[in-house]
Structure formats: structure tokens, C-alpha cells
Amino acid sequence: MDAAALNRFLKTDFPQAAHFVVEDASAMSARIRLPVSQDDLRPGGTVSGPTMFGLADVAIYVAVLAMIGPVALAVTTNASIDFMRKPQAGRDLIAEARLLKLGRVLAVGDVLIRSDGSDAPVARASLTYSIPPK
Amino acid sequence: MDAAALNRFLKTDFPQAAHFVVEDASAMSARIRLPVSQDDLRPGGTVSGPTMFGLADVAIYVAVLAMIGPVALAVTTNASIDFMRKPQAGRDLIAEARLLKLGRVLAVGDVLIRSDGSDAPVARASLTYSIPPK
Amino acid sequence: MDAAALNRFLKTDFPQAAHFVVEDASAMSARIRLPVSQDDLRPGGTVSGPTMFGLADVAIYVAVLAMIGPVALAVTTNASIDFMRKPQAGRDLIAEARLLKLGRVLAVGDVLIRSDGSDAPVARASLTYSIPPK
Amino acid sequence: MDAAALNRFLKTDFPQAAHFVVEDASAMSARIRLPVSQDDLRPGGTVSGPTMFGLADVAIYVAVLAMIGPVALAVTTNASIDFMRKPQAGRDLIAEARLLKLGRVLAVGDVLIRSDGSDAPVARASLTYSIPPK
Secondary structure: OOHHHHHHHHHHHOHHHOOOEEEEEEOOEEEEEEOOOHHHEOOOOOEOHHHHHHHHHHHHHHHHHHHHOOOOOOEEEEEEEEEOOOOOOOOOEEEEEEEEEEOOOEEEEEEEEEEOOOOOEEEEEEEEEEOOOO | OOHHHHHHHHHHHOHHHOOOEEEEEEOOEEEEEEOOOHHHEOOOOOEOHHHHHHHHHHHHHHHHHHHHOOOOOOEEEEEEEEEOOOOOOOOOEEEEEEEEEEOOOEEEEEEEEEEOOOOOEEEEEEEEEEOOOO | OOHHHHHHHHHHHOHHHOOOEEEEEEOOEEEEEEOOOHHHEOOOOOEOHHHHHHHHHHHHHHHHHHHHOOOOOOEEEEEEEEEOOOOOOOOOEEEEEEEEEEOOOEEEEEEEEEEOOOOOEEEEEEEEEEOOOO | OOHHHHHHHHHHHOHHHOOOEEEEEEOOEEEEEEOOOHHHEOOOOOEOHHHHHHHHHHHHHHHHHHHHOOOOOOEEEEEEEEEOOOOOOOOOEEEEEEEEEEOOOEEEEEEEEEEOOOOOEEEEEEEEEEOOOO
């Protein structure tokens, strides 16, 4: 699946992720943009932890779908996330995901999240997805 | 802070967590209820990962606040979560948090999430909070 | 398998873990003792991270074996560990493991490590084991 | 500190890590080689989890030391590791570490471990180090 097909799939099958934008999906990697809205902010102007978790989660999910096609029932089994810096105010978040393993039943990947236009990572995450049998 | 004071604090200072209910806050522990709504569900009827992440995050935050008082700017620095079972349909989620360390600058705790009325854990999480200097 | 059978199994099939002592193995739980030796210490008198990691790893492994019998090829797929306090000098370490999920292909559990005779946890860990098909 | 100084420091101040070889230490990154010996192997010919944990731990430690100089008492506070593939028999392990954050009190980094000569990652890890005040 390419970026356009992935964006359609998120909109139709995964409405909670409809505000994420798949910018790129290549071999074993994906780049996702989160246009940050007021709803995502916490006191102090930072983006909430659950929002960043959701962004990392979708980024790996999209990287898996790009490789194996639409599998709505793949589920996250484990995630570890480090929050390292406050995002820059008024900037979108960009998640770069890479798959490190794509097995028959498990996929493992990691994600770096940055504020758009900045090099310093805001958060990093690693996630494991369970892929249902066909 | 007791459960009533914590519920007031969440409503006024942390509106994104206003739908969580602090049921109990004792020495180094807290119990939080999430009345599951349609917005929290994913395809297949499961509660979304970000929602469970948010529940675990708030549960540790509340356990910290119960010990040290209202500190709006405590932030999560690390979280690890395992999703183990599908929650039961139509049941609230209950998070039981315990603090394992409450230092001057870092707090560490873990959380078990269950469907109300069930013993089998749906998810477990461990989190580290950074406590700002006074 | 009970504690005696598990100790024999570690000695014969898992010689790197021969210095661990299984003290108890009950339904979905296990308690393991590490008699701390000079080799396990780091500068400052603390027990090394890899040694504590190994203790947590064996504790979950033993809890799994106690339930399903000797499966030498079960492997750890994920571990997350928090180091919270310096162990007390000259004391053994005690790991208490509990299984939170024992599925057909994956087992998930967590572990608290304490210095013998102390309540304050030195470390906590959560681990996922992959169980090979029969 | 450059690679030669780091190797000397490991030998004198950190004898448990004396068998690791620092191959490179640049800005915010380090590459460490583990010459795999019989002691590091588990049943089935795989390298033990604690050995790979120790390799990841030293790789981040070295990357921190390369930036801030010899600080023997920096300690790991959190680690998350995914074991993804069996290492290749008879090959050294190579760990590539990168620092993602180097703050005043905390450093965060991640590590990829591969068998020498192979691209497929054997394990990934992310670690947090606490840096003692001067």
C-alpha cells in the first residue's frame, strides 16, 4: 500500500486516526504527520502523552500495513516510550518509523518523533505488533 | 490529597482527564475508573491503546499527587506497557496503581488494568515521572 | 514442576543460571534467590545491571516452567526494567515473579527485586517470553 | 574521550566490561564490539539475554562518557530491550549506540545490535542513564 491508499484506509477503517497524515511509506519505514490541535495540548503547552503514544502506534501500524496490506486486526502487544523534550509550540509533530523485524506473527519497530522543522527528538518509542493468522 | 480533592484537581487543572474517576488514593497507591465510551473503542470492540495508555498515565500521576500535593507540571519521562487481553465489552476499566519509588526528582510506579468485575489483567504498565523542583 | 525439580533443571539444562536458587514456585508465581558474589558487583558496591536483568529473566522463566514443564527453548522477546535503589551491601537479592498472562505462544509477567530482609524494591521488570510450538 | 581512552577506562574502572572493545566514539554515538565467547552462549547456540543487555548498557555508557568524560558513577535507571533474531553462530556482536538526549541529569539513547557482517538486527534497546551532580 502506498501513502494515498494508507490515508484512505485510516479514514475508512480507523476513524480515530483520521487526523494523522501518512506522508511517506517505503520499504520497512513510514513518515506520519500529526497536525497538532488544541485538543492535544496539556497544561504548559506540551502535547499530551497519549497523543504522542497514539502517533507512535499509528506510525508502526502504517509501516506494517505498507508491507503486508490492510489487516485491520493487527494489535499492539507491547510499547515502550521515552518523552525527552517539550515539543515546539504551534508546530506539527512528525513521526519517522522503521520496522526492525517483520515476522509471520510479530512485527517490531521503533519511532522518532520530532517537531516539524527541528532535529531534536521529542520522543522515541519501540512497539511490537501481533499479526493475526490469515 | 484524598479522592475527592484529586477528582476536583483533575477537573480544574487537567480537563483531558476529566472523565477519569479517582475511586481511592491511599499511601503509595491509587485506583482509577474509566467509564468506557464509544470514543474509546477501536475496530473489534477493544479499547484503544492510547486510551489505556492515558488511563495508566493518570493512575500513576494521581498516586504521586496523593503523596506530594498538586504539582501540575510533573511529567512522564518513560512508559512501558503490555497489552495482554481484550477488555470485556461494555465494562468500565479499573486501573490499580502502586508507587514503587517516590524520590525527590523521580517517581516510579506500575499499574494493572482490568475490566470491572474481572480478575484477568487487560494491560500492565510501568511509568517514570519527573517531579519539578519546588 | 516444583522448586526442587526446577533447581535440578537449571543446573543441568541452564548452567549459566546454576547459581540462582528457586525458593518457591506456585500457581503463576515464583521466588528466586541470588546469593550475591563479588563477580556481580560494580564500582560503588551495587549489583550490576546485567546480573539483575538475568535474575528477573530467570524468575519469569522459572514461573513459566513451573506451569508448563521443561521447555528449554522458550526465549525472552521483550524486557523492560527500572533500577530504583542501590541494593544493600552483603545481602542476597530476592526476586518475586508473577505471571500475568500465560497464552499458547506468549507469556507475560513482572518481577520485583529486593535485598533480602528489606521491603523497598531495588528493581522492577516486566518480560515477555515466546513459547515454542510443541 | 576517544576510543583508546575509553578502552583504557573500561579496563581500569569497569573490569566487568573489559572484554568489550570500543571501536568508535563520535559525537553522540558509539560502536562497541563483543567478541562472543563460550561463556556468553545459551542452549541452542544463542547469546544470552544478560550478555546482550550488558552490551547495550555499556554502549550507551560509552557514548555518554565520550561526551562528558569519565564519570564512574553514572547509573542506568531504565532499559527496554527487544530480542528479535538469533545471532549468527561464531560471529562477534556489534552494538551501534546513539544518544538522543544528553541533559544535565539524564541521558537517553538507543542501541541496535547486529552479528558482525549481517544487516538484520539481533536486538534493539533503549536506556536512560542518571548522571550524578558534579
